[in-house]
Amino acid sequence: MSIETPLANHFIRQLIREDRARGLHNGRVATRFPPEPNGYLHLGHAKSICLNFGMAAENDGVCHLRFDDTNPVKEDLEYIEAIQADVRWLGFDWDRLLHASDYFEVFYLCAEKLIRKGLAYVCDLSADEVREYRGTLTSPGRDSPFRDRSITENLGLFRRMRAGEYADGTRTLRAKIDMASPNINLRDPALYRIRKVPHQNTGDAWCIYPMYDYAHCISDAVEGITHSLCTLEFEDHRPLYDWCLDHLDLVNDASLTAPLRAKGLHMSVSRPQQTEFARGNLDYTVMSKRKLIALVQDAIVDGWDDPRMPTLIGARRRGFPPAAIRNFWERLGYSKQVATIEYSVLEGCVREVLDAQAPRRMGVIDPLRLVITNLPAGHDETLTFANHPKDESFGTREVAFAPVLWIEREDFMEVPVKGFHRLQPGGEVRLRGVGIVRCESLVKDDAGKVVEVRCTLDPDTRAGLPGADRKVKGTIHWVSARHAVAAQVRLYGRLFNVPDPDEDEGGKTYRDHLNPDSKRIVQAWLEASLAQAAPEERFQFERLGYFVADRLDHGDGRVVFNRTVTLRDSYGKQK
Numbered sequence: 386m387s388i389e390t391p392l393a394n395h396f397i398r399q400l401i402r403e404d405r406a407r408g409l410h411n412g413r414v415a416t417r418f419p420p421e422p423n424g425y426l427h428l429g430h431a432k433s434i435c436l437n438f439g440m441a442a443e444n445d446g447v448c449h450l451r452f453d454d455t456n457p458v459k460e461d462l463e464y465i466e467a468i469q470a471d472v473r474w475l476g477f478d479w480d481r482l483l484h485a486s487d488y489f490e491v492f493y494l495c496a497e498k499l500i501r502k503g504l505a506y507v508c509d510l511s512a513d514e515v516r517e518y519r520g521t522l523t524s525p526g527r528d529s530p531f532r533d534r535s536i537t538e539n540l541g542l543f544r545r546m547r548a549g550e551y552a553d554g555t556r557t558l559r560a561k562i563d564m565a566s567p568n569i570n571l572r573d574p575a576l577y578r579i580r581k582v583p584h585q586n587t588g589d590a591w592c593i594y595p596m597y598d599y600a601h602c603i604s605d606a607v608e609g610i611t612h613s614l615c616t617l618e619f620e621d622h623r624p625l626y627d628w629c630l631d632h633l634d635l636v637n638d639a640s641l642t643a644p645l646r647a648k649g650l651h652m653s654v655s656r657p658q659q660t661e662f663a664r665g666n667l668d669y670t671v672m673s674k675r676k677l678i679a680l681v682q683d684a685i686v687d688g689w690d691d692p693r694m695p696t697l698i699g700a701r702r703r704g705f706p707p708a709a710i711r712n713f714w715e716r717l718g719y720s721k722q723v724a725t726i727e728y729s730v731l732e733g734c735v736r737e738v739l740d741a742q743a744p745r746r747m748g749v750i751d752p753l754r755l756v757i758t759n760l761p762a763g764h765d766e767t768l769t770f771a772n773h774p775k776d777e778s779f780g781t782r783e784v785a786f787a788p789v790l791w792i793e794r795e796d797f798m799e800v801p802v803k804g805f806h807r808l809q810p811g812g813e814v815r816l817r818g819v820g821i822v823r824c825e826s827l828v829k830d831d832a833g834k835v836v837e838v839r840c841t842l843d844p845d846t847r848a849g850l851p852g853a854d855r856k857v858k859g860t861i862h863w864v865s866a867r868h869a870v871a872a873q874v875r876l877y878g879r880l881f882n883v884p885d886p887d888e889d890e891g892g893k894t895y896r897d898h899l900n901p902d903s904k905r906i907v908q909a910w911l912e913a914s915l916a917q918a919a920p921e922e923r924f925q926f927e928r929l930g931y932f933v934a935d936r937l938d939h940g941d942g943r944v945v946f947n948r949t950v951t952l953r954d955s956y957g958k959q960k
């Protein structure tokens with residue numbers, strides 16, 4: 386069974402094919418995934434990862450993992466390592482691992498070039514004044530009084546900015562473009578600001594730091610990126626991306642990249658093209674890093690890898706196969722159409738992959754004792770079960786069978802509702818792989834709760850006998866009480882109970898929409914062999930859903946499984 390999805394012909398795939406066909410960049414394709422190392426990757430990031438790595442792979446190209454670390458913030462090694470692990474887990478590997486902060490000297494030389502071309506100036510307006518001069522969407526901005534400084538004066542001031550002679554916020558370097566442009570991004574945007582903060586990579590070497598738009602296009606160019614794929618919010622920034630690169634002409638000005646060659650960083654410089662696509666959004670969750678960090682810090686979840694989190698590390702712990710996430714984004718395709726996708730579509734992709742890949746087992750998560758009274762108490766038998774109903778290559782396994790079993794409490798009803806075809810007083814049901822049992826009597830505790838169902842097994846209906854075909858309406862699963870292994874099973878639901886927890890309605894925030902029943906821990910009984918499952922091994926527990934051995938807590942004598950997803954989409958009906 387193939388679980389990878391056929392390729393859809395989306396506009397970026399088409400664009401890259403056309404570019405190659407007409408020999409752009411000599412047919413070379415280079416992409417990059419540029420995360421800021423300030424949080425864990427989430428399912429939305431996966432959309433960008435799949436696109437960037439996917440486009441490179443199918444075009445014999447390269448894809449870089451570039452840490453966009455131009456902001457001087459405390460480096461979080463945890464994030465740097467987690468991002469790499471998550472990209473690999475998704476099934477991708479980078480051709481080069483790079484840091485934008487390695488290009489600081491290049492950014493600086495580029496700024497001097499713009500100044501020398503009369504295209505950048507040092508501005509002394511305060512942040513408030515800059516805002517006031519910028520104008521609005523409907524009114525043009527006004528020129529800064531510092532806009533006409535001479536090149537010599539600008540160069541001198543910029544060098545003194547670098548030398549640390551001015552305080553934070555007192556001066557910026559700005560591009561000299563057009564204060565009346567209808568695109569506010571072109572109204573003399575800042576290229577550099579002063580921040581006397583040490584940088585995780587460059588220490589105290591710099592006290593001026595480049596702005597995102599300026600640094601990003603140059604980073605793409607010096608890495609030889611051909612297709613800079615980003616999300617739609619950068620569409621209005623594309624004219625600035627192009628403006629910088631056109632005026633810098635890095636391809637023909639080797640002096641600008643000399644510092645990299647001096648450091649032994651050899652890359653072929655390009656003139657990249659930016660193309661935007663719509664972000665991926667999912668319902669029933671939040672994906673902004675700020676909110677995810679808050680969920681972790683306020684202990685609303687059990688960490689970044691909580692199986693309810695939309696982070697990749699959370700999806701991994703939940704048991705999502707990476708192929709399901711890849712299929713999901715590939716199928717939805719890439720366009721400029723902004724849409725929120727139903728979480729259940731992703732779960733459908735998860736079920737599809739697991740249906741093909743997960744061996745079947747039996748487990749009981751809400752146990753009720755069933756005793757077969759017409760077998761000797763010491764009866765001990767081994768039954769052979771297929772590991773997969775549709776794929777013989779999964780082989781078979783032995784399952785222990787004895788007269789005392791656990792069945793699912795919901796498979797019995799003392800007073801059955803109409804249409805209930807499973808076990809009931811006086812009724813019959815098939816025990817999967819065993820035969821047909823009839824409920825003869827019940828044992829109740831002092832509170833009147835049924836604690837044991839006593840049954841007889843029709844010996845003529847045992848597997849392999851002619852009577853085995855006798856029809857009964859229900860078949861239920863079971864485990865032998867004597868042989869089963871006790872397990873902790875974690876049942877997860879959605880973290881939020883509304884499709885759009887971000888919707889700001891009547892002063893409510895996403896925190897007002899948390900689902901209080903999103904995690905339930907039960908003690909279950911499983912086929913004994915599941916104690917030996919490897920962490921992260923995935924199974925279908927028949928009739929219950931797909932489960933994964935917890936990657937951290939399972940093992941060394943502890944049996945811990947997480948429910949990845951139920952067998953059917955029952956959201957709304959179930960909790």
Ligand code: ATP
Binds near residue numbers: 418422429433616
């Ligand atoms: P957030 O808004 O969640 O904090 P971000 O965009 O600031 O995310 P980055 O680390 O800058 O986080 O993201 C790295 C790359 O992933 C960027 O190119 C960004 O466009 C892309 N990306 C982030 N979120 C999504 C999403 N939901 N769908 C597609 N691409 C995304």
Ligand code: MG
Binds near residue numbers: 421
């Ligand atoms: Mg970002």
